[in-house]
Every structure is written in C-alpha cells, then in structure tokens.
Amino acid sequence: MTQQAESIVRAANILFENGVMSHTGHANLSARLGADSMLLTIDGQVRNLTADRVATVGLDGVVREGDLDPTNAEIIAMHSEIYKLRSDVGGIIHTHSPSLLAFAMANQALPCRYEALLRWGQSVDVPVATWAPRGSDKSVSAIIDQAKAHPETKAVILGNHGVLVFASDPVATAQLLTVLEEAAEAELAAIGLGGAQSLPESALAAIRESMARVR
Numbered sequence: 001m002t003q004q005a006e007s008i009v010r011a012a013n014i015l016f017e018n019g020v021m022s023h024t025g026h027a028n029l030s031a032r033l034g035a036d037s038m039l040l041t042i043d044g045q046v047r048n049l050t051a052d053r054v055a056t057v058g059l060d061g062v063v064r065e066g067d068l069d070p071t072n073a074e075i076i077a078m079h080s081e082i083y084k085l086r087s088d089v090g091g092i093i094h095t096h097s098p099s100l101l102a103f104a105m106a107n108q109a110l111p112c113r114y115e116a117l118l119r120w121g122q123s124v125d126v127p128v129a130t131w132a133p134r135g136s137d138k139s140v141s142a143i144i145d146q147a148k149a150h151p152e153t154k155a156v157i158l159g160n161h162g163v164l165v166f167a168s169d170p171v172a173t174a175q176l177l178t179v180l181e182e183a184a185e186a187e188l189a190a191i192g193l194g195g196a197q198s199l200p201e202s203a204l205a206a207i208r209e210s211m212a213r214v215r
C-alpha cells in the first residue's frame with residue numbers, strides 16, 4: 001500500500017513539474033490496490049501531496065480506510081468503474097489540464113496525430129463523454145460507454161469538465177497525461193498554421209515495430 005501511495009505522490013508531482021495542471025491545481029489520482037480496491041486521493045487538492053492523503057476504497061464504492069472528503073466521494077465511481085472494466089489499468093488520473101480542457105469545452109475528440117502519443121500508448125483519437133453532473137450515474141455511464149466503445153483508448157475527454165486518463169500505474173498515467181496535454185496544445189497552435197495534418201495510415205504499425213525492436 002505504501003508503494004502505491006508513493007507512486008500517487010510521484011505522479012502528482014510529475015503533473016506540476018511538467019506544467020500540465022490548471023490554475024486551481026485540481027486533480028484526483030488513484031492506484032489499483034489488490035483485486036478489489038484502490039487508493040484514492042482524499043480531496044481535489046494535490047499540490048505538495050503527501051502519502052497520507054489517500055484513502056482505501058473498495059471497487060464496490062465503500063470507503064474502507066481514511067477520511068475521504070465528500071467532494072471526492074462523488075468521484076469514486078469514475079475511478080472504480082474503469083478498474084472494473086479494464087483489468088490492465090493500475091493508475092487513473094483526472095485533471096482539468098488547460099489545453100485538454102479546451103477540447104472538453106468544445107466537446108471535440110483529440111485526434112491521434114502526434115507521434116509521442118503513439119509511443120506512450122495512445123494509438124486512437126481520445127473520445128468525448130457528454131457532460132452530466134459530476135459524479136452522477138449518467139456522467140459515469142457516459143465515460144464507461146466511451147471506454148467500451150473505444151477499447152484502445154487510455155483516456156476520455158469529459159465534456160465541459162476535463163479529462164480522465166488510465167494506464168498501467170499512476171506514474172505512467174501522469175506521463176501519458178503530459179503527452180496528451182502537449183498534443184492538445186499543439187493541435188490548438190497548429191490551427192494558426194492551417195491545422196494539424198494526420199499521420200500516414202502506416203504510422204501506428206511502424207511505431208509498434210520500432211518499439212518492439214528496442215525492447
């Protein structure tokens with residue numbers, strides 16, 4: 001458990017060091033803990049996070065240990081349902097990262113056409129889940145529906161809200177989130193140059209092949 005808590009702290013620090021947080025510094029992070037539970041940050045403030053500011057929560061939604069703030073009790077299902085859906089996911093992060101937030105505000109998918117996305121495991125466009133009140137069944141269903149409809153995606157843009165990213169562990173998730181924010185920022189900047197261009201169809205296969213070679 002300590003190891004997972006430290007991994008959450010490291011992931012939160014990466015987000016601030018990489019400059020991908022919104023002005024409020026709002027985020028929630030979790031790590032899978034055993035077969036049926038997770039560690040979840042106790043509230044939405046993760047600046048200077050310490051390893052004691054996490055709670056153990058069952059994937060059934062019941063808090064087992066720790067003082068989870070009521071504002072974060074609302075977001076339990078957004079994390080637990082992803083762990084239940086994707087057995088390979090070990091870390092989940094939700095932020096309002098500014099350039100990804102622009103896509104969320106516009107309710108637009110983030111196209112997959114930045115090479116680094118492929119290298120960090122995002123090989124498809126990031127879909128958008130339609131807005132519903134934070135933590136509501138409707139909101140969670142909208143996110144899970146997109147994750148199911150796009151089995152290759154490791155992130156979902158939350159319409160008019162932010163983004164949810166899920167990868168093998170919290171640190172890998174923070175690194176993928178950083179690359180997603182870079183991609184979103186570059187997409188917006190490229191509009192002034194006539195718009196980003198798509199990668200050739202063969203790009204994904206070529207990247208997979210070259211990654212297999214270095215392993």
Ligand SMILES: [Zn+2]
Pocket residue numbers: 026094095096161162
């Ligand atoms: Zn949020």
